[in-house]
Amino acid sequence: MNHEEYLAKIERANAWAKAYYVDDAPLASDEEYDTLYHEILNYENENPLFADEHSPTKRVGGMVLEGFNKAEHKARMWSMEDVFNEADLDAWIERVKKVKENFTFYCEPKFDGASLNLIYENGMLKQAITRGDGSIGEDVTENVKTIGSIPLRINYQEPIEIRGEVVIKKADFERLNTDRLSAGEALFANPRNAAAGSLRQLDTSITAKRKLMFYPWGIGINSLTQSFLSQKMSFVYSLGFLQPPRIVVTQSVDDVHTLYAELIAKRDEIEMMMDGMVVKVDDVSLQEELGYTVKYPKWMVAFKFPAIEKVTRLKDITLQVGRTGVVTPVAEVEAVNIEGVIVERATLHNFDEIERKDIRIGDSVIIIRSGDVIPKIIKVLTERRDGSEKVVERPLNCPVCGSELLDDGALIKCQNLSCDARVVGAIIHFASKKALNIDGLGDKIVEQLYAQKLVLHVKDLYTLNSEQLLALEGFKAKKADNLLAAIEQSKGVSLEKFINALGIEHIGEVAAKKIARAFGLEWLEANYEQIIALEGFGEEMAKSLVEFIHVNKAETYELMAVLQPIASKLEITESVFTGKTVVLTGSMSQPRDEIKVMLEKLGAKVSGSVSKKTDFVIYGEEAGSKLAKALELGVKTLSESELNGMIK
Structure with a gap:
């Protein structure tokens, strides 16, 4: 076999693999594929210097990794807002309609697996990163190369991030657990854990054996010019990726509800585990106009499936003490299987809930689980009591340090800073x-x-x-x-990093930056009304910050005196941009973050979406839908050079 024949056999083998893994329409028998595979392998063993990186032999793994390096996503991987009933979904739809009355929905199943970001450059798979915290995840590229439904090469040369879910079929999950049981190994709790655990194997040959699958559900950084998400995703699927079993693009709310009912009805038939349906705004320009909260995009929701209910017995209640001192009761229940997940604990939130529901140790209770990490108790079956049940007393002392607890009603806290x-x-x-x-x-x-x-x-x-x-x-x-x-x-750190470092519940990096920018070094004097007025802040975040300030104000001032954090409140220079809303789009000669900071120092509010309220759209090369929308709305546009001229 010469090298040209070798390359031709690689092309044929990859075509057969795509037909098998992606199209579900095999073009050859297993025996024919194995024969071809070994012909390729024999050539590579004889000519190791000429082995092609696209060879199917590269997918078998065999590399043993020392660990996983952290890697940064080019664009943030957002979480999704969950809705659990038609009323919640309709409320979200009404919020979208306040921006645009008529729009198109893009709906697809929500698979329960491990989120993954694939980065392609010059048509080659360059890197694969787990979701992590949305900004930074773990580099699992070598493991991902073993997944047959992920192309190592695509027919698209521009940089693009393709996001999706790594899943395992329910039947393959059962076989995997059967094999582990025979080998005396611990069983995976559910298909999601099996997918995530397989993705993070240090031995890539183990990942290769796990029959993982990848379903794209979105894109990050990209240069695609299509106006609708459905068009962009159709292009992604055309590159050789798996397509979900059901996608609906519609302007009808009834169609959305119909698909939801259909997916629930076919929940057991579909080979992968689903926990809901994702509903997105299809129009990319409307997505940009709707924008984001601190946690998730405003243009998409996860319409979760109804929770599964099971009856079990409450064996005990244990106490957990969090980093901020909050004492949380946790229900320990008799193990029960809910959709493949063995549940032994349930959240109780606080002692007010225990008293309101009259929950007692020994009670028969109904628990539900709907994709939650810890299920919850929704009802006590009081008619099943036999008199042996014990009333749950509110704790008086910390279970960890034994000090007296502060009981604020809903919240019980350990105030001992040395706990x-x-x-x-x-x-x-x-x-x-x-x-x-x-x-x-x-x-x-x-x-x-x-x-x-x-x-x-x-x-x-x-x-x-x-x-x-x-x-x-x-x-x-x-x-x-x-x-x-x-x-x-670490002294002299920026104020937003200092606030984030305090570990305030519900206050992460983005929220900490908003607090620092809004209040500067006087942030500990901010009240509830001022805090909840911040963009993207909800009631839960505001209450959490107010509670933290109430309990820890003196200690935090002492710590600030030691670290001397630098206030992030911007000094504003009056300019033509002061008080104006500005949107940046396209590639600039300097990083957009630097331009954003410069504009903010000139008093501008830099937004991510174009609307009638936008005052300026500043564009660079390859500007797309935002520039087009600005021209459509009559918003003033400035090139980067015009911006620099105005500033000078």
Whole structure:
């Protein structure tokens, strides 16, 4: 066999593989494919220097990884807002209609698996990244290359991120668990965990054996010019990706409800586990106009399937103490199988709920699960009581440190700042990469410092000295000096990073930045009305911040005095852009983030979508739908060079 014949056989093998994995229409028998595969493999064994990177032999794995590196998505992978009934869905539709009365829906099944982002450049699969926190995930490229339904090469040369769900068929999941049982290995709880666990195998040959599948549901960074998401996704599917078993594009709300009912009816028939239906706005320009909250796009929702109910018995109630000191009751129930998930715990939220529902230890209860990590108790079957049930008492002392608890009604909190449950978790978060990024201060070292009573509060980090560290196991001069230097370097951090580092419930990086920009160093004096007025803030976020300020105000001021965070409140220079709404689009000669900051310093509000309220659209090369919409609405447009001229 010469090299040209070898390459031709690769093309034939890849075509047969696509027909098998993607089109579900095999073009050859298993025996024929195996014969062809081994012909290719034999040539590669004889000519290793000429082995082609698109060969099907590259999909079998065999590489053993030391670990997974962190990788950054080019565009953020957002979460979705969940709706659980027709009323919630109709409320979302009405919110969209306030922006545009008539629009088209794009609906598809919501598979329950592991979210993945594929990055293609010059037609080649360059990188595969798990969702992670939406900004940064884990690089699982080598494992993903073993998944037959993911093309290693596509007929599209521009950079593009293709997002989707890695799933495993229910039948393959059952076979996998049967094999694990025979081998004496722990069983996977459900197909989602099996998919996620298989994706993160350090031995790529194990991933290759797991029969994973990839269904695209969206795109990130791209240069596609189609005006509708349905058109963009049709193009993605044409590149050789699996298409969901049912997609509906319609302007009819009735059609949306009909598809939802159809998917529920076929829930058991469809080979992959589904937990709902995704409803999106199809018009890309309307998506941009609707924009985003802090957590999710306003132009899409996950219409979740009805929760599955099961009856079980409440064995006990245990107490968990969170990083902010909130004591949460957790129901321990007799194990029950709900859609392949073995449930042994259920959330109770707080003690007010226990009293309101009259939940007692020993009760028979109805629990529901609808894609939630922890199911919840919805009803107590009081008629089944036999008198042996025990009333649940509100705790008086912290289950971790034993100190007296503060009972604020709905919330019961441990106020002891030295409580193990609070201190260790708070310091670990404070030092983490997403917070102050104190290099060298990992989980084990924090636990070590706390155990030796060297750090009993975050601010104690800043009184550590070399002598104390050298007395600890595993520390030598260089390690101690490096850690002390990293702690010192964390001083003078930006205010938004400082706020995020505090680990306030519901307040992440984006929300922390908004708080810092709005209130500056006086953020601890902000009240509920001021906080909830911030863009993207809801009642839950505002209440959480107010509660944190109420409990921790004095301690936080002390910590600020030590770290001296730099206020992020922008100093505004009066300009033609002051008070104006500006939208950026297209490729610029400098990073768009830098241009955004510059405009904000000139008093502009930089928005992500174009509407009648937009004052300026500033465009660079390859500007797309935003520029077109600006011209349609008569919004003033400026090229990047015109912008620079105005600023000068």
